[in-house]
Amino acid sequence: MHPLRKQRLYGVSLIVLLSSAAIGLVAFALRDNINLFYPPSEVAAGNAPADRNIRLGGMVVEGSIERSETSLATQFLVTDYEASVSVRYTGILPDLFAEGQGVVAEGRLNASRELIATQILAKHDENYMPPEVAAALEGKSSAPADSLLP
Amino acid sequence: MWSFIHKLGSPPWFFRFSGNVVKWLLPVTIAVLFVGAFWGLLVAPPDYRQGNSYRIIYIHVPAAVVSLAGYYVMALAGAISLIWRIKMADIAMKAAAPVGAVLTGIALVTGAIWGKPTWGTWWVWDARITSMLILFFLYLGVVALFEAYENKAAAAKACAVLSLVGTVNIPIIYKSVDWWYSLHQPASIKFTGESAIDASMLYPLLLMITAFYGLFALVVMMNMRADLVWHHRQSSWVRQWAGFE
Incomplete structure (x- = not known):
């Protein structure tokens, strides 16, 4: 050259x-700062600030969703399989919000280290499959999966 | 091999060569685009959780993939232009920038449209989305910088440096979902191991990605051809091609 x-x-x-x-x-x-959210284990360990808004991300624990009968208030546990944090939220939840699914909650921690959320985002995972395949993986009939479709 | 690369730098040779490439690439790309779109939008099954709204990946993912690859094309042309001072490389770099900007814009807009029903928000400042926005601005920056100079050789030099500096963004975009906690999901198509997307949905997606690569090559080449004709409008090979001589 x-x-x-x-x-x-x-x-x-x-x-x-x-x-x-x-x-x-x-x-x-x-x-x-580039991380969008704190995992529950960080929040449980006290590494998340309590004096300002934070985002918490993880999986909604199966069977932990408690809905109020008179209002839109909801309470559920978010876990990263090491620790869980309780989240309280009043408002409409996104369509993909469900037990065992990913979620990102934005809000402030209260004195008992629960997150009082002002916004709930559903975190979608990278898996894409037809309902029949999902049903076969779950070992159930495809009826409940079909009912999710618009 | 080397003589082919040398010939690419010659305007009349490139003009003839690209004319032949466009002639067969255009129908092939349109055919693949139609088959991929038909397969993806009508034949492929709905997703088990998102239903039909997932079908936006047949536009979103190809646009995003090619916007990243196109940046490397632009930066490589910039490097060639800086090192070898080949005019053709300047023209290629200038031609790729607006195409890449449009593709990045498509990826951002379709992502926002999908994000609203799926995540519950149009926009979130997570690592993937923010770095994609930076890519959009880098492309627009190259377009604007080129136009800002009266002296086109100086413009090409400045654009080449800008596009080379911007290459650091590409691996960041690609790995952002693995390096940081982000709302955007990790990649579904995996080069090693089994993809997280079912084969019945993957094949039309791969077709659409192929079609978008073809579209990128076509539009960039046509841009370059238009530029060449304008630059060499006085030379005999253009006048012959246009039928003036």
Whole structure:
């Protein structure tokens, strides 16, 4: 290769390497802020701030959803299979909100370290399959799965 | 091999070559696009949890995949332009930027449309979505920077540096869902091991991704051809092609 072009090639490589290193260090320094939510074990360990809004993400514990009979108030447990945190929310839940499914709740921790949520987002997982396959995996009939379809 | 690459740098040769490529790539891409869209939107089964709303992946995922790959095409053209000072590389870089911006825009908009019913929100500042927004701005930045210079050689140099600096964003977008806690789900298509998406839904998706790659190549090539004709409007090969001589 021509020495001038070789020099330019080094220049180009240097641009890519240095900018990658710079952005990499920034991302590393801000890693806690880039995370969208805290897992329940972090909240249970007291690593989440109690004086401002946080997001909590995890799985809704099976059988933990308690709905009020007179209002839209709901209470449920969110777990990462190491610890669970109780969440209270009043309002309409997203369609994909269900037991055993991912959820991200935004709100503030109260004195008893429950999350008083102002927004609930459903976290969808990466699995896509037809209802029959899902039913076969569950070992049940496809009727309940079909009823979820619009 | 080397002589082919050398020939690509020659405007009349590239113009003839790309004309032939467009001639067969256009019908093939349209055919794949139609088969993929028909298969994905009508034949593929509904999802067990999302029902029919998941079908937006047949637009969203191909647009997102090609917007990432297209960025590498643009940055590689930028590197070639910086090192070898080949005009054709400048033209390729300039042609790829608006196409990539449109694809990124499609991915962002379809993602928001899908996010509202599925997640319960249009927008959330998670790592995947935010880095995708940065990609959108990088593409637009290259388009704007190119137009900002009167001297096109200086413009190409500045755009090449900007696109090279931006390459760091591509692995960040790709790995963001694994490195950080994000609302966006991890990848369903896996290069190693079994994909998390059922085969009946995966095949039309792969067809659509192929079609979008074809579309990207086509639109970029046509952009380059239009640019070449304009730049060389005085030369005899363009005048011959246009039937003036």
